[in-house]
Amino acid sequence: MRLNNWPDLEALALLVTVSELGGVGRAARQLGISQPSASSRLRTLERRLGVPVLQRLPIGSRLTAEGQMVVDWAREVLGAADALVTGVTAMRRERGAALPVAASMTVAEYLVPGWLIALRSTEPDVTVGLQVANSARVAELVLAGDVEVGFVEGPSLPVGLASRLVGRDRLVVVVSPRHPWARRRTPLRPRELAATPLIVRESGSGTRITFETVMARYGPLAEPLLELGSNSAVKVALASGAGPAVLSELAVGDELAEGRLVAVAPEGVDLQRKLRAVWIEGRRLDGPARSLLTLATRGAAARRPPGS
Amino acid sequence: MRLNNWPDLEALALLVTVSELGGVGRAARQLGISQPSASSRLRTLERRLGVPVLQRLPIGSRLTAEGQMVVDWAREVLGAADALVTGVTAMRRERGAALPVAASMTVAEYLVPGWLIALRSTEPDVTVGLQVANSARVAELVLAGDVEVGFVEGPSLPVGLASRLVGRDRLVVVVSPRHPWARRRTPLRPRELAATPLIVRESGSGTRITFETVMARYGPLAEPLLELGSNSAVKVALASGAGPAVLSELAVGDELAEGRLVAVAPEGVDLQRKLRAVWIEGRRLDGPARSLLTLATRGAAARRPPGS
DNA sequence: CAGCCTCATAGAAGCATCCTATGGACCCGT
DNA sequence: ACGGGTCCATAGGATGCTTCTATGAGGCTG
Numbered sequence: 001m002r003l004n005n006w007p008d009l010e011a012l013a014l015l016v017t018v019s020e021l022g023g024v025g026r027a028a029r030q031l032g033i034s035q036p037s038a039s040s041r042l043r044t045l046e047r048r049l050g051v052p053v054l055q056r057l058p059i060g061s062r063l064t065a066e067g068q069m070v071v072d073w074a075r076e077v078l079g080a081a082d083a084l085v086t087g088v089t090a091m092r093r094e095r096g097a098a099l100p101v102a103a104s105m106t107v108a109e110y111l112v113p114g115w116l117i118a119l120r121s122t123e124p125d126v127t128v129g130l131q132v133a134n135s136a137r138v139a140e141l142v143l144a145g146d147v148e149v150g151f152v153e154g155p156s157l158p159v160g161l162a163s164r165l166v167g168r169d170r171l172v173v174v175v176s177p178r179h180p181w182a183r184r185r186t187p188l189r190p191r192e193l194a195a196t197p198l199i200v201r202e203s204g205s206g207t208r209i210t211f212e213t214v215m216a217r218y219g220p221l222a223e224p225l226l227e228l229g230s231n232s233a234v235k236v237a238l239a240s241g242a243g244p245a246v247l248s249e250l251a252v253g254d255e256l257a258e259g260r261l262v263a264v265a266p267e268g269v270d271l272q273r274k275l276r277a278v279w280i281e282g283r284r285l286d287g288p289a290r291s292l293l294t295l296a297t298r299g300a301a302a303r304r305p306p307g308s
Numbered sequence: 309m310r311l312n313n314w315p316d317l318e319a320l321a322l323l324v325t326v327s328e329l330g331g332v333g334r335a336a337r338q339l340g341i342s343q344p345s346a347s348s349r350l351r352t353l354e355r356r357l358g359v360p361v362l363q364r365l366p367i368g369s370r371l372t373a374e375g376q377m378v379v380d381w382a383r384e385v386l387g388a389a390d391a392l393v394t395g396v397t398a399m400r401r402e403r404g405a406a407l408p409v410a411a412s413m414t415v416a417e418y419l420v421p422g423w424l425i426a427l428r429s430t431e432p433d434v435t436v437g438l439q440v441a442n443s444a445r446v447a448e449l450v451l452a453g454d455v456e457v458g459f460v461e462g463p464s465l466p467v468g469l470a471s472r473l474v475g476r477d478r479l480v481v482v483v484s485p486r487h488p489w490a491r492r493r494t495p496l497r498p499r500e501l502a503a504t505p506l507i508v509r510e511s512g513s514g515t516r517i518t519f520e521t522v523m524a525r526y527g528p529l530a531e532p533l534l535e536l537g538s539n540s541a542v543k544v545a546l547a548s549g550a551g552p553a554v555l556s557e558l559a560v561g562d563e564l565a566e567g568r569l570v571a572v573a574p575e576g577v578d579l580q581r582k583l584r585a586v587w588i589e590g591r592r593l594d595g596p597a598r599s600l601l602t603l604a605t606r607g608a609a610a611r612r613p614p615g616s
Numbered sequence: 617c618a619g620c621c622t623c624a625t626a627g628a629a630g631c632a633t634c635c636t637a638t639g640g641a642c643c644c645g646t
Numbered sequence: 647a648c649g650g651g652t653c654c655a656t657a658g659g660a661t662g663c664t665t666c667t668a669t670g671a672g673g674c675t676g
Contacts, residue, residue, distance in 0.1 A: 006317035006389055013314065020544075024623060037665055039623060044663085050400040058622050058673045066399050068538050069440060072417055073392035075540040080388045081314055084381035091374050092358040109380055114566050132373060167567055177606035230376050232383040236328075253565035257558060258422050259475055259606065298485035298567065332654065345634055347654060352632085366642040366653055
């Protein structure tokens with residue numbers, strides 16, 4: 001991870017806006033900066049990228065072919081950055097927010113930002129307060145009335161809570177494409193998996209607990225090969241070719257689709273877990289809480305069951 | 309897409325490095341800046357995020373719980389930014405590169421950056437030149453010897469080219485979760501799909517051609533609802549709830565996994581297409597070209613066929 | 617030909633970062 | 647207990663980028 005030479009997100013956002021509006025000046029106006037400022041920034045961006053991205057014409061500006069690619073890549077970057085900002089903003093407003101919410105780590109990390117971004121378009125003024133905790137603690141917070149809605153993972157459902165499915169997640173055993181398991185033809189037996197030292201999340205994490213619970217019946221688990229505190233740390237370890245890891249499918253969807261990681265399904269083991277929204281039983285959710293729940297449910301309800 | 313309030317990628321990279329090395333000073337040293345500079349930057353980042361992310365201790369610095377989330381989100385952002393920079397760098401070196409490559413747009417956009425990032429770790433000094441063109445033109449470039457390796461999509465395979473499968477892609481019909489089709493219970497008949505105005509990529513794009521070829525036998529296609537020049541532009545249109553679109557699965561993997569978009573499979577239509585590396589028949593690839601091919605093949609070979 | 621649009625350039629002001637030098641807190645050895 | 651190692655924070659001056667307003671150059675249109 002080198003330090004400099006990173007693109008300037010503001011310049012990229014400006015470029016994306018230019019591509020949408022078809023003009024430097026128009027984009028500047030929309031973003032609330034002066035036209036010369038926009039012009040200069042784009043020129044700097046172009047110089048730093050080393051590729052002309054804009055075709056300046058007397059009637060406006062169009063993207064070059066390279067510019068089109070840059071804009072597409074930039075939208076990915078900005079989307080991820082938006083998720084970060086949105087997530088952090090929600091965590092900052094932990095207290096005194098109009099809509100206090102609690103979520104388990106996987107849900108908070110991979111799903112909540114997307115929901116909040118969507119929520120923003122229908123309810124721009126609602127401030128959401130996000131608290132991240134394990135599923136048991138989330139349930140407590142909901143029951144205590146500290147938050148209106150909670151999002152939990154796993155099979156346990158405390159009494160007194162109403163719930164709705166907001167998604168399905170599946171733990172996957174993944175290896176780097178370099179790893180021998182990536183090419184194995186024989187199915188992975190649960191006992192073999194149990195006996196293999198794995199890269200896992202720290203003990204206490206929902207991912208770890210789910211995995212250990214499911215695997216319990218196949219004999220004692222081997223000592224972890226490595227124990228890391230976040231999904232992305234596990235991915236970093238995997239990237240350098242280290243042994244199999246267990247992660248949430250949500251965390252590795254991209255890597256699997258692009259072939260940067262390979263999933264190895266243990267035979268006959270169901271590692272799926274349900275992600276649920278929970279709230280106090282009998283309480284009728286309304287206003288923003290209802291909108292959020294609708295948003296969260298929406299994706300899940302229509303998504304097809306296992307296997308796309 | 310507002311302009312300011314975007315996080316500073318350099319500061320995020322610094323934070324990630326701190327999380328890996330466990331200390332502000334250590335991270336500063338690794339990144340080649342002074343320790344006070346790092347300290348001040350992190351403080352600024354913290355102030356702008358509004359959340360304490362670091363616990364400063366006399367023996368180093370650890371992340372707070374919020375910091376852990378920020379680092380994970382930041383890794384996503386930086387990964388996307390790295391893909392952008394890598395892709396642009398490759399396009400810039402179009403001529404005079406040690407390893408000239410051509411790729412169709414989907415491959416260039418979604419797969420090539422990942423391969424190049426991986427290639428960097430084994431062959432740090434190789435400069436790759438990337439040319440983006442449609443599959444037919446890629447084949448020409450390979451045959452003319454302008455590039456060593458090409459990456460094409462679709463069924464056509466010109467004579468004189470050797471090829472190897474580097475991945476499978478599938479076109480998917482997607483709608484926003486708000487769209488009626490997201491909840492439909494009846495299967496989508498090919499004829500209904502053909503008769504529905506869709507959001508599609510511009511004519512001439514590989515995605516569009518593949519779709520039209522496959523659908524040809526189900527009757528004339530309706531006029532497009534909207535015709536856009538890039539995958540992300542289509543996604544932007546979808547996000548605002550507009551009608552069904554046809555996109556590459558590679559382009560929407562994340563959105564499907566997180567439920568932000570919903571796939572509707574047309575009954576009995578095979579929209580899969582193969583992504584192939586091609587080079588001049590009989591020519592033996594060696595050096596960096598060989599490494600790249602290995603990398604590209606690696607993910608595909610081990611990936612399971614349709615349906616995860 | 618005037619007026620409107622486009623984007624580019626010039627010059628001055630402001631802000632954030634950078635560096636070096638130093639200070640305060642802690643741990644650990646002697 | 648005391649030096650020497652670690653750690654991070656602060657101070658002060660230099661630098662560079664971005665910002666603004668004002669103006670210019672080019673093209674379309676009534």
